Amino acid sequence: MTTRARFLPPWLMTGARFILGLALAAMLWEAAVLLLGIRPHILPRLSTILSAIAATPGAYWSGFLRTLAETLIGFAAGGIVGVLNGVLFFRAPALRDLLFPIFVVSQTIPVIAFGALVVLWFGNTMLAKAVIAFYLTFFPVTVNTLLGLQSVDPRHTALLRSFGASGRQQLLRLQLPMALPQIFVALRLAASLSLVGAIVGEWFGDTTGLGVLLLQAMYNENVVGLWAAILCAAVLGTGFYGLVALAERRILFWGAEQ
Amino acid sequence: MNRGALRGALGVALLLILWEGLARGLALPSYTLPSVSEILLSAWTTRQALLTAAWFTLAEALAGYAIGCVVGIGIALLLSLLPPVRRGVMPVMMAINSVPVAAWSPLLLLWLGVGMASKIAAVALAVGFTVFLSALAGLDRVDRRAADLMRSFGAGPLSILWRLRLPTALPLIAAGMRVSTVRSLIVAIVTEMLGAYGGLGWIIYQAVVQIDFVAVWSAILVASALSLAFFGLVGVIERRVIFWRSS
Numbered sequence: 001m002t003t004r005a006r007f008l009p010p011w012l013m014t015g016a017r018f019i020l021g022l023a024l025a026a027m028l029w030e031a032a033v034l035l036l037g038i039r040p041h042i043l044p045r046l047s048t049i050l051s052a053i054a055a056t057p058g059a060y061w062s063g064f065l066r067t068l069a070e071t072l073i074g075f076a077a078g079g080i081v082g083v084l085n086g087v088l089f090f091r092a093p094a095l096r097d098l099l100f101p102i103f104v105v106s107q108t109i110p111v112i113a114f115g116a117l118v119v120l121w122f123g124n125t126m127l128a129k130a131v132i133a134f135y136l137t138f139f140p141v142t143v144n145t146l147l148g149l150q151s152v153d154p155r156h157t158a159l160l161r162s163f164g165a166s167g168r169q170q171l172l173r174l175q176l177p178m179a180l181p182q183i184f185v186a187l188r189l190a191a192s193l194s195l196v197g198a199i200v201g202e203w204f205g206d207t208t209g210l211g212v213l214l215l216q217a218m219y220n221e222n223v224v225g226l227w228a229a230i231l232c233a234a235v236l237g238t239g240f241y242g243l244v245a246l247a248e249r250r251i252l253f254w255g256a257e258q
Numbered sequence: 259m260n261r262g263a264l265r266g267a268l269g270v271a272l273l274l275i276l277w278e279g280l281a282r283g284l285a286l287p288s289y290t291l292p293s294v295s296e297i298l299l300s301a302w303t304t305r306q307a308l309l310t311a312a313w314f315t316l317a318e319a320l321a322g323y324a325i326g327c328v329v330g331i332g333i334a335l336l337l338s339l340l341p342p343v344r345r346g347v348m349p350v351m352m353a354i355n356s357v358p359v360a361a362w363s364p365l366l367l368l369w370l371g372v373g374m375a376s377k378i379a380a381v382a383l384a385v386g387f388t389v390f391l392s393a394l395a396g397l398d399r400v401d402r403r404a405a406d407l408m409r410s411f412g413a414g415p416l417s418i419l420w421r422l423r424l425p426t427a428l429p430l431i432a433a434g435m436r437v438s439t440v441r442s443l444i445v446a447i448v449t450e451m452l453g454a455y456g457g458l459g460w461i462i463y464q465a466v467v468q469i470d471f472v473a474v475w476s477a478i479l480v481a482s483a484l485s486l487a488f489f490g491l492v493g494v495i496e497r498r499v500i501f502w503r504s505s
Contacts (some may be wrong), residue, residue: 010267010442020376021349025349025350025353041368042369044266044477094265097261097265097266097269098265098268098269098272099260099269100266100269101266101267101269101270102270102273103271103349105482105486108440108443108444108481108482108485108486108489109478109481110444110447110448110458110459110478110481111448112444112446112447112448112451112462113447113457113461113462113474113477113478113481116462116466116474118291119469119472120290122473136316173348175334183456192358195358196358196359196360199360199361200448202358202453204466209359210361213450214360214361214366217364218349218364218367218368219364221368223368224367225448226364226365227365227405229361230357230361230362230365233358233361234353234356234357234361237356237357237358240316241356248420
């Protein structure tokens with residue numbers, strides 16, 4: 001390690017390296033398209049895409065916000081229901097046996113078909129998109145919560161019980177904290193999945209959102225517009241994933257990696 | 259049959275009875291929720307079209323799945339053998355992966371057209387990344403001391419890869435492949451909905467446009483059955499091949 005590294009806070013170093021990496025990637029992209037003569041039909045120059053976004057920032061910004069809202073609502077609902085389900089299944093194995101196969105089957109239903117039904121049920125609203133995002137996220141969180149709770153050493157639970165801890169105390173003080181690393185693995189996956197749900201949900205004739213921008217660009221064979229929407233989706237996906245990962249590192253301060 | 263499986267069957271049966279009772283008792287219109295018997299009947303009468311579509315979708319999913327697995331595992335092996343290349347390539351991989359598959363689908367459709375190629379590519383992309391990431395995680399999981407021991411006996415990198423790393427990584431690779439089965443069919447169907455000449459996604463799209471929701475449900479039925487069968491098959495193969503799997 002260099003001496004300078006020690007005086008800079010680590011987050012600043014990470015941030016600087018991240019920005020440097022981004023700048024490098026942007027230059028590589030631009031240079032590759034120019035030098036290799038890639039046709040704009042395949043991959044337009046990054047500067048072209050960015051200027052397309054700059055030309056109509058309003059459309060992209062409102063689409064970004066709309067999709068973000070849908071993603072967040074779906075993710076939050078999926079996360080909460082997933083953890084509650086996991087706890088419920090852990091406490092009541094009979095219920096788990098009864099319901100788990102149905103959950104598994106529900107996950108084999110293609111989102112797109114489910115989306116068509118949800119839009120019909122809830123109308124073409126933001127709620128419908130959030131429900132689709134929810135549907136994609138609750139299952140992985142349920143599974144990992146259950147796995148995490150089941151992996152708690154029964155001797156620890158027995159010790160707590162011998163001190164007179166109630167079931168709720170055992171759950172909140174021991175079992176849930178021990179399960180948190182597993183739960184966060186699922187939450188990170190859910191962050192990506194909820195975005196997919198929101199985007200696909202918007203394909204059913206909405207007017208704003210990144211999914212709408214994607215479809216419109218596809219129908220107009222507007223490759224630059226398509227790439228602009230893809231870029232926005234990547235920023236949204238990476239940002240949200242990063243936030244969840246950051247929360248994970250803050251909350252799991254004891255560093256229980258797996 | 260053990261008690262868990264019995265309860266599971268009971269749960270599914272209860273759900274179906276509840277569903278049928280709700281749909282009939284409240285006389286729900288079929289665009290809200292058709293009864294189970296109605297869906298089964300419709301699936302049976304349109305079985306010819308559904309089977310053709312299912313075959314179409316399955317072919318796309320299987321082709322994409324095979325390509326995705328081979329490419330994903332291949333790249334993971336290559337990168338684990340060449341650490342300097344890995345450091346350069348990984349950020350690019352993560353950047354591609356940060357874009358949801360659903361966002362790539364329209365682009366693939368523009369590039370490769372409405373035919374099967376765009377669906378196969380979308381499935382290969384989704385499966386490839388899942389398998390690639392799990393394979394890389396598996397290859398990294400090898401105990402350093404075991405690798406050092408083999409090296410001290412004069413084993414080369416390839417020999418260590420074949421005898422130690424790959425067997426250690428296989429359970430994780432298999433887990434990635436198992437998760438990918440369901441995903442491959444879903445991605446194929448999603449991409450079909452954006453434009454296709456056939457397949458379950460195409461049937462679902464047309465049924466939605468014609469507001470024929472019994473047809474949507476029967477296509478869902480076929481798609482779910484197909485996914486479960488594919489998932490089960492890969493699970494069986496996995497248990498046969500990876501007999502040393504610890505958990």
